[in-house]
Amino acid sequence: MVPIRDNNPxxxxxxxxxxxxAVNVIAFLYExxxxxxxxxxxxHLFAVVPxxxxxxxxxxxxxxxxxxxxxxxxxQFLHGGLLHLGGxxxxxxxxxxxxxxxxxxxxxxxxxxxxxxLASLTQWYFSQGSAIPSLGASGxxxxxxxxxxxxxxxxxxxxxxxxxxFFPTFRVPAYFxxxxxxxxxxxxxxxxxxxxxxxxxxxxxxxxxxHAGGFVxxxxxxxxxxxFSDKSPDKAW
Numbered sequence: 234m235v236p237i238r239d240n241n242p243x244x245x246x247x248x249x250x251x252x253x254x255a256v257n258v259i260a261f262l263y264e265x266x267x268x269x270x271x272x273x274x275x276x277h278l279f280a281v282v283p284x285x286x287x288x289x290x291x292x293x294x295x296x297x298x299x300x301x302x303x304x305x306x307x308x309q310f311l312h313g314g315l316l317h318l319g320g321x322x323x324x325x326x327x328x329x330x331x332x333x334x335x336x337x338x339x340x341x342x343x344x345x346x347x348x349x350x351l352a353s354l355t356q357w358y359f360s361q362g363s364a365i366p367s368l369g370a371s372g373x374x375x376x377x378x379x380x381x382x383x384x385x386x387x388x389x390x391x392x393x394x395x396x397x398x399f400f401p402t403f404r405v406p407a408y409f410x411x412x413x414x415x416x417x418x419x420x421x422x423x424x425x426x427x428x429x430x431x432x433x434x435x436x437x438x439x440x441x442x443x444h445a446g447g448f449v450x451x452x453x454x455x456x457x458x459x460x461f462s463d464k465s466p467d468k469a470w
């Protein structure tokens with residue numbers, strides 16, 4: 234199921250959401266300009282490497298110019314491919330603007346980054362010895378979705394189901410679409426606990442625990458930051 238849009242109009246210009254999308258796209262264009270050799274080093278430096286993060290937490294130097302704790306932020310703006318980037322930005326485009334309107338620009342940015350950090354830490358907890366870089370905006374965007382589902386559970390989501398040459402559309406409430414997505418991520422995360430892997434995330438390179446963790450933390454942090462307050466557009470800051 235791929236979302237196309239929701240029927241949840243806003244009355245502000247979502248500058249932060251637009252800015253986050255722009256930064257992600259620019260970062261990906263820069264990644265694409267690097268040779269495979271330099272790209273590998275770049276990702277290892279700015280993405281989260283669970284084993285190095287574990288060493289950092291233990292007070293052991295990993296001899297990297299970028300502090301490991303900082304990668305919990307920088308990794309949120311890196312992607313492993315065009316589909317990875319496109320899928321994440323689509324979800325951010327659809328669900329981010331409404332959360333931004335309710336939280337206000339500054340709180341929304343803090344919320345987004347905090348969800349990304351907590352999502353990465355959730356994934357790290359289940360793969361502490363991995364040496365493979367973990368990256369992507371998925372955890373932060375999962376946080377946005379977690380906030381969206383509790384604030385706008387009945388908002389209608391228009392989506393499409395790719396079936397070969399057919400693309401039937403559907404309309405479902407947000408609680409169904411996003412709830413199904415969360416259950417799916419949690420299920421795959423639990424199933425992967427006993428699955429041997431050497432890719433640092435889960436089977437197929439998907440960080441299911443980051444998705445599930447980000448979603449839960451978003452549902453918690455959103456209300457704490459004022460998700461249910463009636464903020465008028467002129468007080469969006």
